[in-house]
Amino acid sequence: MYIEEIGWGFEMARSEKKTDIDIKQKLNVFIRDKFLLGNKGVILNDYDSFLDKGIIDSTGVLELVNYIEETFGIKIDDEELIPDNLDSLDKLTNFITKKIGYVSK
Amino acid sequence: MLVNEFLEKSVKRFPNKIALVSQNKRLTYIQIENAANSLANALIFYGLHKQDRAAIYLENSIESVISIFGILKASGIFVIINPQVKSKKLEYMLNDCQVKILITDTKHLEEISSIMPNCSHLKKVIIADENKHDNSLLYKFEDTLKYPITRPLNNSIDMDLASLIYTSGSTGNPKGVMLTHLNMVSAANSIIEYLENTNEDIILNCLPLSFDYGLYQILMTFKFGGTVVLERSFLYPYHIIDKVVKEKITGFPIVPTIVAILLKNKNLDKYDFSRLRYITSTAQVLPVKYIIQLQKIFPNTKIYSMYGLTECKRVTYLPPDELSRRPNSVGKAMPNVEIYLVNGQGEKIIKPGEIGELVVRGLNVMKGYWNLPEENAKKLRPGLYPGEKNLFTGDLFKMDDENYLYFVARKDNMIKTAGEIVSPKEVENILYEIDDIIEAGVVGVPDEILGHAIKAVIALKEDSKLTKEEIILYCSKNLEKFMVPKYIEIRKQLPKTSTGKISLKNFTKTLKI
Numbered sequence: 048m049y050i051e052e053i054g055w056g057f058e059m060a061r062s063e064k065k066t067d068i069d070i071k072q073k074l075n076v077f078i079r080d081k082f083l084l085g086n087k088g089v090i091l092n093d094y095d096s097f098l099d100k101g102i103i104d105s106t107g108v109l110e111l112v113n114y115i116e117e118t119f120g121i122k123i124d125d126e127e128l129i130p131d132n133l134d135s136l137d138k139l140t141n142f143i144t145k146k147i148g149y150v151s152k
Numbered sequence: 153m154l155v156n157e158f159l160e161k162s163v164k165r166f167p168n169k170i171a172l173v174s175q176n177k178r179l180t181y182i183q184i185e186n187a188a189n190s191l192a193n194a195l196i197f198y199g200l201h202k203q204d205r206a207a208i209y210l211e212n213s214i215e216s217v218i219s220i221f222g223i224l225k226a227s228g229i230f231v232i233i234n235p236q237v238k239s240k241k242l243e244y245m246l247n248d249c250q251v252k253i254l255i256t257d258t259k260h261l262e263e264i265s266s267i268m269p270n271c272s273h274l275k276k277v278i279i280a281d282e283n284k285h286d287n288s289l290l291y292k293f294e295d296t297l298k299y300p301i302t303r304p305l306n307n308s309i310d311m312d313l314a315s316l317i318y319t320s321g322s323t324g325n326p327k328g329v330m331l332t333h334l335n336m337v338s339a340a341n342s343i344i345e346y347l348e349n350t351n352e353d354i355i356l357n358c359l360p361l362s363f364d365y366g367l368y369q370i371l372m373t374f375k376f377g378g379t380v381v382l383e384r385s386f387l388y389p390y391h392i393i394d395k396v397v398k399e400k401i402t403g404f405p406i407v408p409t410i411v412a413i414l415l416k417n418k419n420l421d422k423y424d425f426s427r428l429r430y431i432t433s434t435a436q437v438l439p440v441k442y443i444i445q446l447q448k449i450f451p452n453t454k455i456y457s458m459y460g461l462t463e464c465k466r467v468t469y470l471p472p473d474e475l476s477r478r479p480n481s482v483g484k485a486m487p488n489v490e491i492y493l494v495n496g497q498g499e500k501i502i503k504p505g506e507i508g509e510l511v512v513r514g515l516n517v518m519k520g521y522w523n524l525p526e527e528n529a530k531k532l533r534p535g536l537y538p539g540e541k542n543l544f545t546g547d548l549f550k551m552d553d554e555n556y557l558y559f560v561a562r563k564d565n566m567i568k569t570a571g572e573i574v575s576p577k578e579v580e581n582i583l584y585e586i587d588d589i590i591e592a593g594v595v596g597v598p599d600e601i602l603g604h605a606i607k608a609v610i611a612l613k614e615d616s617k618l619t620k621e622e623i624i625l626y627c628s629k630n631l632e633k634f635m636v637p638k639y640i641e642i643r644k645q646l647p648k649t650s651t652g653k654i655s656l657k658n659f660t661k662t663l664k665i
Contacts, residue, residue: 084625098387104633105386105413106601125417128390
């Protein structure tokens with residue numbers, strides 16, 4: 048699914064209960080806004096590697112980590128800064144879902 | 153000696169030793185030698201002649217390493233282009249040095265396809281991954297491996313060019329630094345000597361091969377018969393830290409921006425870095441506070457602070473045991489290189505502590521810039537002794553009474569950010585392409601992680617609705633990521649000199665970050 052279809056400009060859900068769709072959409076908005084600068088010409092699939100696509104640089108990863116820690120109220124350990132956890136929207140969503148203890152249905 | 157002989161001599165000594173670890177694959181010296189020979193035979197068949205240019209426009213990969221040696225074995229000159237480079241600059245470089253064969257991948261094909269008709273010298277494009285495109289110009293990398301593995305006849309001599317390395321130019325266009333085999337072999341010899349490399353060394357390289365610092369990690373490792381672990385980038389820090397531990401890395405070349413990110417990890421002291429023999433840092437001054445922290449985390453690792461420029465690869469290194477005594481110094485001349493400072497009148501400075509421009513003598517000094525006689529006349533000038541030209545670096549230094557150098561400033565206004573040199577002019581040129589921008593100036597502002605961050609100050613047409621985001625977006629479509637301004641300030645007008653020129657000098661004084 049392309050990000051465009053999920054909807055650019057998505058309003059953050061007010062609900063206390065976080066779902067993985069909810070998480071992915073928040074990440075979507077952040078990445079589009081922060082790293083793609085709202086460039087709608089870039090196709091970013093949920094499974095696309097940020098590294099392959101050249102979307103984030105080293106300082107960008109720090110910003111992404113700060114954002115996740117603040118937004119989802121979790122602490123990311125040094126050992127978790129690996130591509131398996133962070134290198135696509137899907138991987139990020141799985142990682143955060145696990146961290147906050149929500150079991151995806 | 154020729155650069156390709158780094159590989160060829162090590163194949164004889166260690167045919168079945170692992171030379172390269174990349175993309176989860178482990179390649180022996182003989183595997184790389186055979187693949188590079190096949191590619192060389194293919195390149196010759198495709199029409200690459202002696203001293204023809206062939207470019208590599210790829211991420212760090214097995215194919216990029218094979219390509220370097222394949223091109224050299226075919227008596228060609230290799231040109232590595234930063235995979236972040238956008239089409240317009242790529243077109244400039246391909247035309248500037250008349251690249252005949254380009255090696256790239258599907259991902260980058262898009263950048264190429266729009267400019268290919270404008271590159272009249274380009275005869276063939278080799279695609280390193282799957283090639284689904286129906287175009288007679290395109291060849292598959294894997295098909296080149298079907299050519300014979302016998303080493304082709306190579307009639308290069310060491311005064312022939314081995315590589316052109318593009319570096320930012322103050323005019324905005326990149327300049328191709330011409331390096332002969334002798335230049336590169338000499339630089340590699342000197343560096344290997346002071347780093348005391350042996351064939352037991354295992355080097356981790358996460359720097360791009362388009363950057364000479366990254367490129368030399370491959371060249372030198374192949375020369376001393378070690379192993380190099382090649383990573384795409386430093387993007388995910390723990391991934392790299394994990395590699396250092398698991399691959400038993402002995403040499404880890406980094407830049408101050410990587411040090412800054414590395415030091416943000418709080419638990420570094422719990423890892424076993426006992427195998428790590430040295431860390432090197434160059435490209436920007438390594439702040440003393442980082443040196444102290446590095447020494448704490450890596451107590452058994454030698455830390456080398458170094459200085460160099462693409463035009464001669466490396467100039468100085470600080471012996472690790474001098475680090476506590478002169479932490480602010482970038483060291484002394486590396487072996488087989490002589491350095492001195494000159495004052496504004498071009499006279500050699502004798503008195504310690506006096507500021508002057510650094511001049512370099514050595515076989516590592518480039519042959520010149522490709523096709524830029526005026527630039528060459530400025531940079532390569534008669535020096536200390538009759539009949540030779542020395543490299544005038546454009547960097548101002550002080551020297552102490554034991555010939556250790558201390559960086560003061562650059563003579564030009566180039567910006568150093570995240571280990572890269574950025575020409576303000578190149579960024580300004582892109583900004584001026586935006587209709588609503590009437591004035592633009594670009595400067596570097598201090599940044600804890602990047603060293604300097606790029607800041608653009610601009611003035612817009614009166615009724616313009618252009619936003620900062622739109623400006624950054626345009627820049628990111630047309631510039632490499634590290635050149636895109638981090639900060640934009642919009643002003644009514646820019647400070648100017650009495651003659652009406654935008655003045656960067658006044659500008660930095662009044663700047664707010």
